Amino acid sequence: xxxxxxxxxxxxxxxxxxxxxxxxxxxxxxxxxxxxxxxxxxxxxxxxxxxxxxxxxxxxxxxxxxxxxxxxxxxxxxxxxxxxxxxxxxxxxxxxxxxxxxxxxxxxxxxxxxxxxxxxxxxxxxxxxxxxxxxxxxxxxxxxxxxxxxxxxxxxxxxxxxxxxxxxxxxxxxxxxxxxxxxxxxxxxx
Amino acid sequence: xxxxxxxxxxxxxxxxxxxxxxxxxxxxxxxxxxxxxxxxxxxxxxxxxxxxxxxxxxxxxxxxxxxxxxxxxxxxxxxxxxxxxxxxxxxxxxxxxxxxxxxxxxxxxxxxxxxxxxxxxxxxxxxxxxxxxxxxxxxxxxxxxxxxxxxxxxxxxxxxxxxxxxxxxxxxxxxxxxxxxxxxxxxxxxxxxxxxxxxxxxxxxxxxxxxxxxxxxxxxxxxxxxxxxxxxxxxxxxxxxxxxxxxxxxxxxxxxxxxxxxxxxxxxxxxxxxxxxxxxxxxxxxxxxxxxxxxxxx
Numbered sequence: 340x341x342x343x344x345x346x347x348x349x350x351x352x353x354x355x356x357x358x359x360x361x362x363x364x365x366x367x368x369x370x371x372x373x374x375x376x377x378x379x380x381x382x383x384x385x386x387x388x389x390x391x392x393x394x395x396x397x398x399x400x401x402x403x404x405x406x407x408x409x410x411x412x413x414x415x416x417x418x419x420x421x422x423x424x425x426x427x428x429x430x431x432x433x434x435x436x437x438x439x440x441x442x443x444x445x446x447x448x449x450x451x452x453x454x455x456x457x458x459x460x461x462x463x464x465x466x467x468x469x470x471x472x473x474x475x476x477x478x479x480x481x482x483x484x485x486x487x488x489x490x491x492x493x494x495x496x497x498x499x500x501x502x503x504x505x506x507x508x509x510x511x512x513x514x515x516x517x518x519x520x521x522x523x524x525x526x527x528x529x
Numbered sequence: 530x531x532x533x534x535x536x537x538x539x540x541x542x543x544x545x546x547x548x549x550x551x552x553x554x555x556x557x558x559x560x561x562x563x564x565x566x567x568x569x570x571x572x573x574x575x576x577x578x579x580x581x582x583x584x585x586x587x588x589x590x591x592x593x594x595x596x597x598x599x600x601x602x603x604x605x606x607x608x609x610x611x612x613x614x615x616x617x618x619x620x621x622x623x624x625x626x627x628x629x630x631x632x633x634x635x636x637x638x639x640x641x642x643x644x645x646x647x648x649x650x651x652x653x654x655x656x657x658x659x660x661x662x663x664x665x666x667x668x669x670x671x672x673x674x675x676x677x678x679x680x681x682x683x684x685x686x687x688x689x690x691x692x693x694x695x696x697x698x699x700x701x702x703x704x705x706x707x708x709x710x711x712x713x714x715x716x717x718x719x720x721x722x723x724x725x726x727x728x729x730x731x732x733x734x735x736x737x738x739x740x741x742x743x744x745x746x747x748x749x750x751x752x753x754x755x756x757x758x759x760x761x762x763x764x765x766x767x768x769x770x771x772x773x774x775x776x777x778x779x780x781x782x783x784x785x786x787x788x789x790x791x792x793x794x795x796x797x798x799x800x801x802x803x804x805x806x807x808x809x810x811x812x813x814x815x816x817x818x819x820x821x822x823x824x825x826x827x
Contacts, residue, residue: 368603371704371747372722372740374696375556376601394700396688 342400345378353385353404356393360385360404360457369394385455386462407456408465413446421446421464423454432461439464444499445517447472466517471526472496473512477503490522530593530613533635537628539589539615544578546571546595550783553768554724555692558599558777560608570780571597574800575614576725577786580754583616583796584789591615593803604815605746608824611803618794622737622753625797626651626714629741629749632801633712636810645712645743653717654735661702668719668734690771691721708742715740724764726752737797744809751799758787 343354352363361382370376376397383390385406395401411423411432420433421443432454436443442464446452453465477493490502493513501515503522510529513522531541551559551570559570572578574596582590596612613632617624626649634644658664662682670678675694679686684701686694707713716739720728723736737753755761765782772779807819817823 368601368606369700369704370556370601370603370606371696371700372718373554373556373724373750374692374699374722375690377696377700379700394697396693396697399687 342402344400345395345397348378348380348395353406354382355402355404356382356391359387360406361391362406364390385457405458408453409456410451411454413448413450413452415448416443423452423464426451434461434464438462442466442517444497444520445470445472445495445515447496468517469514469523470517471512471514473527473529474503474507474509477507477509479508530632530635530639533631534591534615537589539591540587542579542582542587542590542592543594544572544575544582544592546597548572548577550577550781550786552576553765553772553780553782555768555771555775555777559780560597560599573598574612576798576800577783579614579616579798580793580796581785581789583618583794584792588618588794589616602824605802605805605808607804607816607820610816610820613801613803613806614799616754616796616798618796620753620795620797622716622739622751622797625751625799626739626741628799629714629751629801630712632806633743633809636806640810642810649712649714649741649743651714651716654715654719655717657703657707657715658698661706662698664698666719668721668732695719695722708745708748712741712743712748715742723752724768725755725761727755727757741801744812746805746809747802748805748809749799749801752797754793754796754798756790756793756795758790761790762787 348363348366350363354361361384363380364383365381367379368376369379377394379394381390381392409425411425414422414424419436421436421439422431422433424431438461445466454461455463455465472495474493475496478491489505491505492500493503493507494500501520501522503513507513507525508529511525512527514524514526515521516523547562547569549569552573557573559573562569562571575592575594579590579592592614594612595609597609599608601608630647630649637644655666658666664678664682672689672691672694675691676686679694679698682698684698686697688694688697717735718738720734720736723738726736726738728736739751740747741749762782769779804816804819808816811819813819
């Protein structure tokens, strides 16, 4: 595989660093004093999620990471595995629950997600940033109690709990930020 | 700004933008502007012609003009930018530091803001390295010694050139902290990093140079100017060799400049990125926010 150098750096570029695959999150051209140009780069470890900052000298080379992102549809859970299907070729792949991790909280059946493959092995799942799901269980809020601003727990179909405003009822469809697990707004009434 | 300089007895000058000998610095590349066979380049700074004017007897000069540097694009860089450059006859680099304090105050007042508290913090390269990396820098280390020092501080320096290793350390550990709590002058740069500056008499391993950092921006580069034409020619030839070794375009040596250096009195000069001064004064984060048209909007 040909190697990259600093002029190839762009958001989303997948490179190997210290033996792990990283993706470029942010980068900036810097040129200190009367010195050489560097590219100040923020990179995210695709396996651990850890974010690092590195300053690469102009012309420094790196190896591309053998990483592929495929859009797949979550089908169902079977025992301790989650089964996904590649929508382009109908191939199915089963991921153990540790690989899926907390993403399972906001992953209803038939959701399209991004599955990350590193060296041909599935290593992680990325959900869409926002998801809209109906509430399946919650206590009724007290009418007129909107001034207090408190929230109540509500359960969604995946089994996860989200804190929602008191006016949300069972059957209401809510929009959730999957990255934080937070309620954003109501998008449909029961 | 002009009113302040004029009031201080500075003469405003305009020097050519299209020259035969742009700067020799290893890391600055000039943009070619030929005219048929006449090999010309856009200036990377107005320095050489302003120094020629100093050699002709002008004691206080300033210029607000354009500088051009190939390939420099980023949040603080544009290939074409405005440079505020000034020179004062005299030994004291400290006088130029006071000029900087005054200029930042002029800019702040122009937008109705209070000037940053003067005098600004002053520190040295050695003190910064010691504080942020634990490294004790003499200034005359060999490249191998410098790399060992960097490795000892946990900075992986794969570079082979002195200044590259230095800047890897500086950028990784020191620069993120500079100018974030108020403007700061960084004095006493190691000799390998001060091509156009004279060496300090009391410590020839460092040169008379300061950089002013403010608001996370590198704002000013100032020198006690080297006026020894023999030494300057030697440094030019060294830089040309390094450029050639790196496969870079080389430029002719400016003989007119060398001749003028011989006639110059001791002089100190400074170059300030004027767009960056505007950024600092207005709190802009990107140079594109303070120029009418960025390079890709042309």
